[in-house]
Amino acid sequence: MVTLTVNGESHVLDVDPRTPLLWVLREQLALTGTKFGCGIAQCGACTVHLDGQPVRACVTPVAAAEGRRVRTIEDLAAGGRLHPLQQAWIDEQVPQCGYCQSGQLMAAAALLETNPDPDDEEIDAALRGNICRCGTYQRIRRGVRRAARALAAGEQDDG
């Protein structure tokens, strides 16, 4: 038995502890927003947060996630309100096929947590592990910058 906390909910699961977190999310918990792309941590499509850190779920044994907080794309919008990155992705019309975008968004969200105003080089460094075959890279950069501006403006409003 493995106890897993995903998006704030606790689950007790009867799975082989070596099973990659990716397949537990997708098959046991029906959280299919996290995607399978390569199985060897080369493409980033399966990026989720583990205690706030971006990790590749395809090479993370589910046992390694026990006792830690797992967050997936399904939880990025808080309280029914889109995360500024999600809104920016719509405003900049970032996705094409869309398959890699859950991973791109989770990697970008982790970046903005630690660096609320990244420049292009910092964006590139944080997202170089995430492949997009549709070539949406320059829109991703624009999306991250737009979200950073929205976050900054939001904080000013709140202050």
Next chain:
Amino acid sequence: MARWTRRAVIATGVAAGGLLAVGVGIRRGDLSESVAPLVAGDGEQVFDIWLTLAPDNGVTAIVPHAEMGQGVHTSLAMMLADELDADWEKVSVREAPATRDYANYALARGYLLGERDVPGFLLPTVDGFFLAATRFEALQITGGSLSVRTTGRYAMRIAGAAAREMLVTAAADAWAVPRAELLTRRGELLHAPSGRRARYADFAERAAALPEPPAPRLKAPDEFTLMGTSPPRLDVPPKVDGTARFGIDVALPGMRYAAVRAAPVFGARVDSIATESVQDLPGVRRVVDLGDAVAVVADGYWQAEQALRQLDVRFTASGNESVDQDDIYRRFADSLERAAADDAFTTDLRRGDAPGRLAAGGRLVSAEYRVPYLAHATMEPMNCTAVVADGRCELWLGTQNPLGFAKDVAGALDLDIDDVRVHNQYLGGGFGRRAFPDFAIQAARIAREAGTPVKLIWSREEDMRHDHYRQANVSRFRALLDDTGRPQAWENSYVDKHDPEEAPHIPYAIENQLIRFVESPTHVPWGFWRSVDHSLHAFFTESFIDELAVAAGQDPYRYRRALLAGEPRFRAVLDLAAERSGWDRPLPAGHGRGIAIHRSFGTIVAQVVEATVEDGRPRVQRVVCAVDAGFAVHPDGLRAQMESGIVYGLTAALYGEISIRGGAVRQGNFHDYPMLRIDESPLIETHIVDGGGPLGGAGEPGTPAIAPALANAVYAATGIRVRELPFARHDLSRPERPGRDIA
């Protein structure tokens, strides 16, 4: 018997356009009983098979094409809604079911006209004939950059315009006013003299009962309200919150998972399977022998994949076990030499007398180029969920040809096509790969044997090693320059032609041209790869014209420009790219600019690359792209497709190489088949020319010109001419020149 080629489909799709423009999209007379229940919701009126109108005035466009990020659902809905004068806020899209009513009418019509005699026993009317023929052919393709050009132009616009006219007639009759006094705007009917107004929905029932106008009037471009604008794409919101459903996301009650491994060498078969080596592993349900592949069915995908890795399988020899990539290139060279000696080439294009002119002597330039096999590497690996029960089969997957898949799966399972139902989902990338049904046939056969719903997922390695590959190729050129450096003769010989036919053609005014090829078959499966033959021939022809400019001692942009004097649309696109790139502005040392121009799928694209070389590798700093697709239906979508096509082509130019060793593909995952990543992705600026004329495609034309533009930029920066892709093969910091001249 005609060979199935996309060349035929494309050529005819376009040619057929002018032939039977009107009435194609409207065939309510053929609206079978089966269609209405599939597409209409409660209380919705089905106008023709392309649109429904709901009581809340909502319009649903029924689109027979797959969404794979190219924005086709949005663009086609816009074309329909614009002609209908619908309220865009109330327009939604439903993908058409994979039934024969939604076969690619326009495409199939052209296909038949292009390649086959018209069988006399078919229906007497032209429309009826073509409709029947389309159903017979089971075509429902998304590819060839054709959706907007054919379905949009010949179905969506006409359907919208016809429905508008029917609504106007219904209201005019009810209000007893002349039709000409009625206006339509944003989903409403207005009669200004009497002040009457009504929503479309109020007249939907009456209008739907009217006969359809045989030739509804289409708007002139200055009347467009939606076409030419860039509303947000309808498929974007579900793609930012994880709710977009791709084939791999489908789940059915009682579903099991399958992993598969095909014989590594193409053509080999399963010899023996030691089933007992895995049958006791946790979760494993069954091992399935597919003849040329073996599958493991388990309770979870990871269990299936783990068991498959442990499974002891032997394969028979296919006779291709000793083939290496060098053997293939050697075979190509032999084919070219033998064809030259035996005069056995097939002629693509002959103009004037190139061989005679070349033999007469003068300033000769020659070069040989080559390109490797390429895999598609869609982000979503091939997968399909299938159920086979009671003589019926249902499939959930992403496909570029739902109806064609149904037909092929029906053939493999010995079922009637009407007993196979395909549920198309969002495609996690297509690029041509998802036009091939191999994985769907596997899933159906595994599900039949398992007796439960089965989701088959290919590992990345399986996806890369059992693709349908862009062909490797060798292309040789000879040209003769006159005293001013202008080419007088152009001779091009290459191997292994696929389509489109015109891919190796050049737009330049050269009096004597001979373009020819010889087939040189290999055992490696071929497939459509974004822009198909254009992806290689643009690299060949636009590199060689650059070499001619260099040999002539002239500026590569102006050299091309002079040869395009008779092609004003090409010239305008070339000029725009050069101007926006700042072509004449000096660059820092070590930087180079390269230009290339190519027409594909009816769209002209010119690109200027600015590149440097760092650690022996090119680094692209900036790409300026100019594009003329006739008219941009959704300009931001066209820009996005240019960005996408450029990154796709740049990835291939820099890294893309599938090579054969021992008859099998060497590469297996992204570590040895690398992709362009965000930190190498250049800034791309796209400038649109609405040049008029027939609509061109968008999904593919961004790809062909980028490889030669890069090679030309690297030459400008370093003096090194790269004649063999990918760039990763070459160390540009070394002084000797890669690539080879033919003697």
